[in-house]
Amino acid sequence: MSHGKAWRIGGFVVALGASAGLIASATGATGAYFTDTHQGTFQATSGHLRLNIADPSSLALNFTDLIPGQDQTKTIAYTTDSSSDVTEDVWVVFPTATPEQQLAYAEFSGGKGEFGYADGGLGRYGHFLVGANGSTLFQSTNLADKPVAGTPVTYVPGCPVNAYGQGGESQMATSPTDTSMGYCGVPKAILVASNLSAGATGHVDVTFGLTGKQIGQTQTEFWNSTGTAWAPVQYQIVATQHGVRPDALNY
Numbered sequence: 001m002s003h004g005k006a007w008r009i010g011g012f013v014v015a016l017g018a019s020a021g022l023i024a025s026a027t028g029a030t031g032a033y034f035t036d037t038h039q040g041t042f043q044a045t046s047g048h049l050r051l052n053i054a055d056p057s058s059l060a061l062n063f064t065d066l067i068p069g070q071d072q073t074k075t076i077a078y079t080t081d082s083s084s085d086v087t088e089d090v091w092v093v094f095p096t097a098t099p100e101q102q103l104a105y106a107e108f109s110g111g112k113g114e115f116g117y118a119d120g121g122l123g124r125y126g127h128f129l130v131g132a133n134g135s136t137l138f139q140s141t142n143l144a145d146k147p148v149a150g151t152p153v154t155y156v157p158g159c160p161v162n163a164y165g166q167g168g169e170s171q172m173a174t175s176p177t178d179t180s181m182g183y184c185g186v187p188k189a190i191l192v193a194s195n196l197s198a199g200a201t202g203h204v205d206v207t208f209g210l211t212g213k214q215i216g217q218t219q220t221e222f223w224n225s226t227g228t229a230w231a232p233v234q235y236q237i238v239a240t241q242h243g244v245r246p247d248a249l250n251y
Contacts, residue, residue, distance in 0.1 A: 047083030051090065051239035054078065059237070063208045071127060071209030076237060080200045087242040090193040091165075092130055092204060094186060094235050104231035109186040111145030120144050121185060124173045125214045129207035132192035138165060141172045141211055145185030159184035164191035173213055188247075195242045204237065 053059060054077035061074045080088045096102045096115065106117035109128070114120070121144040129139035140159065161167040165187030173181065193202050238246040 047086055048081070049083070049086055049088055049239055049241060050081040051088070051237065052079045052081055053237065061206055061208075061235075066208075066210050068210040068212050068214050071129075071207050073205050073207040075203050075205050077201070077203040078237065080196045080198055080239065082198045084198065087195045087197055088193075088200075088239045089191060089242050089244070090132075090196065090202065090204075091238045091240065091246045092190045092192055092206075092235060093238050093246050094188045094233065096188060100231070101234050104233045105188075107231055108233045109140075109143045109145065111147045111183065111185060113148035114145055120147065124179075124181075124211060127172070127207070127209045127211055128186055129205075130190050130192065131205040131207070133202055137192055138187060138190050139168045139170055139207075140184035140186060141169065142181045142184045143186065144183050146183040161187055165189050166191065172211060176213055189245065 058074065058076045063072050063074070066072065078090065080090075082088055094101075094105055094109075096105050099115075102115035103117060106115045107119070107121065109121040110117060112118060112120035123144045124142050126143045127139070127141045128143055130137050138161070142159070159167070159169045159182045169181050169184045171181045173179075192204050193200075196202070236246075240246055240248075
């Protein structure tokens with residue numbers, strides 16, 4: 001083969017390669033792999049979680065004409081209402097976010113010095129019980145937290161309360177000087193029902209009464225030792241997602 005012929009063949013090969021590149025550019029091809037594309041969309045909606053109270057007026061727990069040893073019980077009935085596959089927990093909560101709520105709780109069941117209130121709760125003058133669907137969940141006959149001294153201590157041995165606010169102490173004083181029961185303040189959150197599906201019904205029973213330590217028959221003697229009316233205690237019936245506490249932080 002002559003040098004001239006070889007050059008002509010090489011030049012043909014170069015020209016052919018250039019033609020392939022032009023073809024690829026014209027068709028818009030980006031690679032050698034097969035592809036198949038399908039278009040989709042992404043959307044989301046939130047569900048709901050509610051608690052319907054059968055009789056809203058039942059939320060006003062008014063205990064009147066109390067006599068020592070004769071407790072009164074008030075009942076709050078409810079029905080759950082939530083999205084499918086969402087289950088609810090139900091709590092009784094005593095809020096203490098505002099000064100008014102703090103004072104009322106302190107007069108009812110706080111320790112001396114709690115929230116800056118010097119006197120403390122009702123102590124052994126009152127009996128308080130929270131039940132649900134036939135079960136007692138918390139009760140106390142010494143309605144006071146341990147006095148505040150440095151770091152507040154809410155519960156002490158003699159008043160066992162678990163992480164759900166359940167427990168307490170059923171022992172009552174046997175004489176005016178009997179102080180054998182431990183401080184047993186009312187928890188600020190008490191779990192009363194758990195893992196309820198939509199449409200579940202239930203009820204919360206709140207019992208309150210005077211113990212034998214109460215001998216005065218005037219309202220001011222009972223409500224507090226300063227001679228002023230005891231502030232109405234605020235409470236809430238709260239539904240949460242199952243496993244979530246009512247005081248869980250949003251983030």
